[in-house]
Amino acid sequence: MMDLGLLMLQDMEKERETLQVWKKRVEQELDRVIAFWMEHSHDQEHGGFFTCLGRDGKVYDHLKYVWLQGRQVWMYCRLYRSFERFRRVELLDAARAGGEFLLRYARVAPPGKKCAFVLTRDGRPVKVQRTIFSECFYTMAMNELWKVTGEMRYQSEAMEMMDQIIHWVREDPAGLGRPQLSGTLATEPMAVPMMLLSLVEQLGEEDEELTNKYAELGDWCVHRILQHVQRDGQVVLENVSEDGKELAGCLGRHQNPGHTLEAGWFLLQYALRKGDPKLRMHIIDKFLLLPFHSGWDPEHGGLFYFQDADGLCPTQLEWNMKLWWPHSEAMIAFLMGYSVSGDPALLHLFYQVAEYTFRQFRDPEHGEWFGYLNQEGKVALTIKGGPFKGCFHVPRCLAMCEQILGALLQRLGPAPLGSSPAVSTHEGSK
Amino acid sequence: MMDLGLLMLQDMEKERETLQVWKKRVEQELDRVIAFWMEHSHDQEHGGFFTCLGRDGKVYDHLKYVWLQGRQVWMYCRLYRSFERFRRVELLDAARAGGEFLLRYARVAPPGKKCAFVLTRDGRPVKVQRTIFSECFYTMAMNELWKVTGEMRYQSEAMEMMDQIIHWVREDPAGLGRPQLSGTLATEPMAVPMMLLSLVEQLGEEDEELTNKYAELGDWCVHRILQHVQRDGQVVLENVSEDGKELAGCLGRHQNPGHTLEAGWFLLQYALRKGDPKLRMHIIDKFLLLPFHSGWDPEHGGLFYFQDADGLCPTQLEWNMKLWWPHSEAMIAFLMGYSVSGDPALLHLFYQVAEYTFRQFRDPEHGEWFGYLNQEGKVALTIKGGPFKGCFHVPRCLAMCEQILGALLQRLGPAPLGSSPAVSTHEGSK
Numbered sequence: 001m002m003d004l005g006l007l008m009l010q011d012m013e014k015e016r017e018t019l020q021v022w023k024k025r026v027e028q029e030l031d032r033v034i035a036f037w038m039e040h041s042h043d044q045e046h047g048g049f050f051t052c053l054g055r056d057g058k059v060y061d062h063l064k065y066v067w068l069q070g071r072q073v074w075m076y077c078r079l080y081r082s083f084e085r086f087r088r089v090e091l092l093d094a095a096r097a098g099g100e101f102l103l104r105y106a107r108v109a110p111p112g113k114k115c116a117f118v119l120t121r122d123g124r125p126v127k128v129q130r131t132i133f134s135e136c137f138y139t140m141a142m143n144e145l146w147k148v149t150g151e152m153r154y155q156s157e158a159m160e161m162m163d164q165i166i167h168w169v170r171e172d173p174a175g176l177g178r179p180q181l182s183g184t185l186a187t188e189p190m191a192v193p194m195m196l197l198s199l200v201e202q203l204g205e206e207d208e209e210l211t212n213k214y215a216e217l218g219d220w221c222v223h224r225i226l227q228h229v230q231r232d233g234q235v236v237l238e239n240v241s242e243d244g245k246e247l248a249g250c251l252g253r254h255q256n257p258g259h260t261l262e263a264g265w266f267l268l269q270y271a272l273r274k275g276d277p278k279l280r281m282h283i284i285d286k287f288l289l290l291p292f293h294s295g296w297d298p299e300h301g302g303l304f305y306f307q308d309a310d311g312l313c314p315t316q317l318e319w320n321m322k323l324w325w326p327h328s329e330a331m332i333a334f335l336m337g338y339s340v341s342g343d344p345a346l347l348h349l350f351y352q353v354a355e356y357t358f359r360q361f362r363d364p365e366h367g368e369w370f371g372y373l374n375q376e377g378k379v380a381l382t383i384k385g386g387p388f389k390g391c392f393h394v395p396r397c398l399a400m401c402e403q404i405l406g407a408l409l410q411r412l413g414p415a416p417l418g419s420s421p422a423v424s425t426h427e428g429s430k
Numbered sequence: 431m432m433d434l435g436l437l438m439l440q441d442m443e444k445e446r447e448t449l450q451v452w453k454k455r456v457e458q459e460l461d462r463v464i465a466f467w468m469e470h471s472h473d474q475e476h477g478g479f480f481t482c483l484g485r486d487g488k489v490y491d492h493l494k495y496v497w498l499q500g501r502q503v504w505m506y507c508r509l510y511r512s513f514e515r516f517r518r519v520e521l522l523d524a525a526r527a528g529g530e531f532l533l534r535y536a537r538v539a540p541p542g543k544k545c546a547f548v549l550t551r552d553g554r555p556v557k558v559q560r561t562i563f564s565e566c567f568y569t570m571a572m573n574e575l576w577k578v579t580g581e582m583r584y585q586s587e588a589m590e591m592m593d594q595i596i597h598w599v600r601e602d603p604a605g606l607g608r609p610q611l612s613g614t615l616a617t618e619p620m621a622v623p624m625m626l627l628s629l630v631e632q633l634g635e636e637d638e639e640l641t642n643k644y645a646e647l648g649d650w651c652v653h654r655i656l657q658h659v660q661r662d663g664q665v666v667l668e669n670v671s672e673d674g675k676e677l678a679g680c681l682g683r684h685q686n687p688g689h690t691l692e693a694g695w696f697l698l699q700y701a702l703r704k705g706d707p708k709l710r711m712h713i714i715d716k717f718l719l720l721p722f723h724s725g726w727d728p729e730h731g732g733l734f735y736f737q738d739a740d741g742l743c744p745t746q747l748e749w750n751m752k753l754w755w756p757h758s759e760a761m762i763a764f765l766m767g768y769s770v771s772g773d774p775a776l777l778h779l780f781y782q783v784a785e786y787t788f789r790q791f792r793d794p795e796h797g798e799w800f801g802y803l804n805q806e807g808k809v810a811l812t813i814k815g816g817p818f819k820g821c822f823h824v825p826r827c828l829a830m831c832e833q834i835l836g837a838l839l840q841r842l843g844p845a846p847l848g849s850s851p852a853v854s855t856h857e858g859s860k
Contacts, residue, residue: 052680052745060742061679108611116611124613181538181546183554249491250482312490315482315816317748317802372747374804386745 015347016412022354023405029362030398034079034086036367036384037072037391042094046122048101049094053385056366060383062121066106068390069119070137073098075391077144079399092148099145099154106138113164114175118387130178132165136195139165140202147205162199166217169196186242187251190228194263197221201269222270225263229286235294235309236260236286253309257295258326261303264288265333272340280340288337292330292349300376301356303327321380322373324389327357328397335404354401369394445777446842452784453835459792460828464509464516466797466814467502467821472524476552478531479524483815486796490813492551496536498820500567503528505821507574509829522578529575533587536568543594544605548817560608562595566625569595570632577635592629596647599626616672617681620658624693627651631699652700655693659716665724665739666690666716683739687725688756691733694718695763702770710770718767722760722779730806731786733757751810752803754819757787758827765834784831799824 040057041049043064051068052061076095079086105123106115115134116125139161146155168176169192200218204211227244230237238254239247246252264287271279295303302322306314313319334350337343360377361369363384371389372381383389470487471479473494481498482491506525509516535553536545545564546555569591576585598606599622630648634641657674660667668684669677676682694717701710725733732752736744743749764780767773790807791799793814801819802811813819 054742061745063679116613120613125611126613128609128611179558181555181558183546183550183556249493312484313812315491315811315813317751317811320810321747375810380750380805381745381747382743383745 012412013415016409016415018351019405019409019412022351023402023409025358026398026401026405029358030395030402031085032367033369033395033398034091034391037395038090038094041072041385041391042097043121046101047097048123049098049391051385051390052387053368053383055363055370055382055384057368057384063126063387064101064119064121064123065387065390066102066115066117066119066134067137067388068385068392069098069102069106070134070139070141071390071392073102073141074137074144075395077141077148079395081144081148082399082403095145095148099141102138102141103157106134112175113161114177128177130176132168132176132192133195135161135165136199139199143203158203162203165196165199170220185247187239187247188224188227188242190225190236190238190256190259190263193221193224194259194266197225197266197270201266201273218270222267225267226282228263231309233286234290236263236290237309250308250315253312254314255291255294255307255309256305256326257291257303257307258305258323258329260287260291260295261326261333262329264291265329265336268333268336268340284337284341284343284346288333288346288349292334295326297322297375302360302373302375302377303330303353304375318372320375322360322375322377324357324361324369324371325393327353327361328393331357331397332400332404335401339404339408442842443845446839446845448781449835449839449842452781453832453839455788456828456831456835459788460825460832461515462797463799463825463828464521464821467825468520468524471502471815471821472527473551476531477527478553479528479821481815481820482817483798483813485793485800485812485814487798487814493556493817494531494549494551494553495817495820496532496545496547496549496564497567497818498815498822499528499532499536500564500569500571501820501822503532503571504567504574505825507571507578509825511574511578512829512833525575525578529571529584532568532571536564542605543591544607558607560606562598562606562622563625565591565595566629569629573632588633592633595626595629600650615677617669617677618654618657618672620655620666620668620686620689620693623651623654624689624696627655627696627700631696648700652697655697656712658693661739663716664720666693666720667739680738680745683742684744685721685724685737685739686735686756687721687733687737688735688753688759690717690721690725691756691763692759694721695759695766698763698766698770714767714771714773714776718763718776718779722764725756727752727805732790732803732805732807733760733783734805748802750805752790752805752807754787754791754799754801755823757783757791758823761787761827762830762834765831769834769838 036057040053040059041051043050048064048069049072050059050062051065052059052063054060073095076091080091080095101123105119108114108116108125108128113135114128115138117127117129117134119125139158142154142158142161146152146158197218200214200221204214228236228238228240230240230246235255237246237252238256238259239251241247264283267283267287268280271283295307297304303326304319305321305323305326306316306319308314330353331350334346334353338346338350360373363370368384370379371383371386374380466487470483471481473480478494478499479502480489480492481495482489482493484490503525506521510521510525531553535549538544538546538555538558543565544558545568547557547559547564549555569588572584572588572591576582576588627648630644630651634644658666658670660670660676665685667676667682668686668689669681671677694713697713697717698710701713725737727734733756734749735751735753735756736746736749738744760783761780764776764783768776768780790803793800798814800809801813801816804810
């Protein structure tokens with residue numbers, strides 16, 4: 001019989017090797033992905049970013065989607081300040097140019113705060129959504145720009161916009177322009193408290209004053225997100241009434257497993273900050289394991305885009321497609337879940353999702369990821385960017401996974417002398 | 431060598447037999463389809479129709495979509511007055527109850543004319559679209575109700591709503607509530623003049639006074655639809671500028687083959703009424719053959735939902751799906767095209783589309799048709815009705831094909847004595 005200590009040591013070595021392989025893999029993939037956006041998406045003439053990019057990066061439409069402008073500014077700044085190798089002047093310059101484009105053009109009728117959803121290449125508004133999301137990504141962009149440059153005007157913009165968003169959500173949505181109709185219930189899409197919670201984390205990061213300022217808001221967001229757990233904890237529903245009741249019909253039964261997983265890691269960050277292990281277990285159970293077990297396609301692999309809580313057929317044509325972002329969010333959620341709980345089942349789910357994701361979505365030929373596969377995993381849309389896919393979910397996932405994997409490896413301590421992780425052999429096999 | 435006259439006679443016999451088979455097939459299918467809606471969709475309590483019906487007809491959502499309410503009223507009345515076997519009191523009663531439901535609840539803020547897009551089961555507005563389509567289907571319903579019942583209040587409603595629609599389209603769209611934005615071009619979706627042209631045909635049917643009243647409007651619609659033929663006649667584009675120029679980007683390159691085919695038969699009816707053979711040939715060329723040749727999937731059969739005029743990847747997730755309605759519209763278009771031109775190539779296209787359609791969309795088990803297949807022809811959504819699929823495209827197609835096939839057979843004259851068309855053997859094989 002082998003020595004138990006030796007066995008454990010061997011297991012640890014095996015785990016270290018696999019983590020090492022994945023760390024290297026996401027690191028290199030992040031470099032490739034950022035290279036793709038730097039090469040193809042910068043509008044040198046007007047500032048801001050092209051996001052409608054074909055398989056090879058060619059621009060197929062010059063429209064500028066405000067969500068994606070804000071997200072790319074945020075992503076560039078975040079990489080610039082978190083990774084030594086991305087502290088590059090081209091990244092910062094492009095982020096600044098994107099920020100200036102937003103400052104100049106995003107708002108439809110300044111000094112009003114309402115932002116457009118999409119702008120022409122030179123910044124004229126084309127469409128306005130009656131939601132808060134353009135404004136949220138605007139706020140994220142401005143706050144990161146401030147964090148990187150130290151320029152107060154960016155932070156003032158972020159704070160003013162944040163006040164406006166909170167007013168719309170918690171006091172009076174009239175400014176969003178949605179008509180009040182007698183048949184419309186006060187519905188809460190989970191996206192709203194999720195988005196606000198991520199802003200609370202964003203603005204409060206390493207800032208005690210703002211952490212305190214938004215503490216009550218953060219608690220409120222978490223309370224509202226948790227209300228989406230319904231039917232005695234058996235399902236997470238995308239839409240509930242404002243007082244946390246299930247709604248009638250398709251709207252009420254609508255499920256979005258990727259969104260639930262994304263909410264999962266937003267909530268985990270919050271629970272971690274609060275030091276609340278009971279909440280942490282609840283989140284892992286309801287926002288990580290539940291959507292995975294209901295949402296993973298047993299036949300072809302991958303997460304369904306939409307589901308119906310009663311198992312009926314959803315009415316959205318794309319319900320059975322496999323989209324890139326639920327998979328990036330699942331990678332973050334399971335790796336973070338493992339990191340905070342140490343439960344090896346979560347690490348294995350990370351591997352399962354990551355293997356599928358790297359195999360099906362990555363484009364080894366032209367870089368970046370495909371966004372839209374059919375149920376069987378075949379590429380349905382060859383575009384690399386579009387109205388809803390920009391430089392955001394993929395690099396955010398890769399960057400966060402690189403960081404978490406790095407921290408996990410550090411926790412394991414240095415590799416014993418003489419051991420050589422199988423990185424170089426596994427690598428590039430995908 | 432055989433006698434040429436005999437050969438022609440044999441060909442004619444063969445054609446008669448095939449037409450006969452298809453006439454019987456669409457006739458029986460129409461009966462089954464109407465039976466499905468009569469059994470499952472009538473709301474006995476509030477009037478109007480449930481259209482969110484699962485594969486077996488079970489109601490999965492009680493919402494009432496105004497387009498589909500108007501369309502089902504129209505369809506029931508049209509069948510009632512055009513087919514002896516549908517002159518049934520249950521159909522008329524349900525149509526009346528649907529009409530009363532619309533009269534009472536469709537308008538969001540009476541006496542304003544703007545109609546809701548969707549209502550609760552008991553008629554409270556849930557959503558309003560900033561387009562003219564709810565109002566157009568409302569008008570179609572009211573006009574047919576008048577034609578069937580002779581009650582003037584229905585016709586007054588139709589005429590008043592028609593005035594309002596014309597005002598929105600040709601004078602001032604402000605009442606639709608669309609914001610004026612500096613980046614938005616004055617875009618014309620082909621749906622608008624198409625819809626208006628179909629109303630002109632509807633209201634003017636067997637009514638000389640209204641035919642004259644709307645003659646100029648009909649000409650205007652046709653002029654506007656023809657402006658969507660672009661690039662020297664090589665493509666039909668779904669959106670062009672109001673003065674008939676191609677628009678930039680995805681919006682400008684967007685193609686919808688099924689919609690073009692539907693426009694095709696609307697235009698053919700107009701050309702027939704006008705007795706304009708040159709226009710007829712142009713329509714067959716550009717609105718029937720062009721979308722079929724670009725839109726038919728050479729690999730799996732069926733018409734793509736959306737395409738990009740430059741052959742780029744569309745950004746709509748459902749672009750490569752096969753939907754029921756483009757196929758029903760194609761059946762009408764090719765059969766009507768054959769009927770007006772006598773070109774056997776068009777008859778063969780009808781057969782090709784009809785074979786695919788009956789094979790892939792029909793549900794022999796529970797009745798009605800599936801609406802949404804993936805590219806390979808597999809059922810992607812099992813619903814029989816939903817927010818956009820009601821009692822309309824399928825029965826309209828079947829009823830019109832039955833009528834056209836009947837007329838074609840009559841033109842061929844009576845079958846020679848002793849010949850027995852192979853109807854009974856071919857039948858039911860699908």
